[in-house]
Amino acid sequence: MDGDVTDKVGRRIGLRRVGIVDQLRLFKALGPELSENRAYYGLAKLAASVAMIDDVPVPFPANEAGIEAALERLGEDGVEAVGAYLTAEAGRDVVAEAGN
Numbered sequence: 001m002d003g004d005v006t007d008k009v010g011r012r013i014g015l016r017r018v019g020i021v022d023q024l025r026l027f028k029a030l031g032p033e034l035s036e037n038r039a040y041y042g043l044a045k046l047a048a049s050v051a052m053i054d055d056v057p058v059p060f061p062a063n064e065a066g067i068e069a070a071l072e073r074l075g076e077d078g079v080e081a082v083g084a085y086l087t088a089e090a091g092r093d094v095v096a097e098a099g100n
Contacts, residue, residue, distance in 0.1 A: 002051075003089075007081035013074070014052035015082065018045055022060065029063050046082055047071050053078070 027035045034040050047070035050058045061067040
């Protein structure tokens with residue numbers, strides 16, 4: 001994935017691919033209960049996919065506080081922009097796998 005998206009307020013958000021090992025790290029950071037909460041995990045994975053906001057690095061979250069900090073920096077506009085990008089990217093992956 002690694003790409004960029006711009007939110008409504010004009011911030012450039014750099015994205016990273018969250019690979020399988022990253023997902024394991026995210027499960028570890030969330031703990032057993034939150035890892036099974038689909039809504040929370042979805043937002044956590046979105047936060048983990050953010051590498052930069054306006055050229056300022058966003059570290060991969062190592063715990064709940066890191067996830068919350070990334071989401072706080074993103075705000076509603078950033079979450080909306082990243083979410084739309086990730087949804088579209090997932091759709092492109094499905095089409096590519098189907099061979100269409």
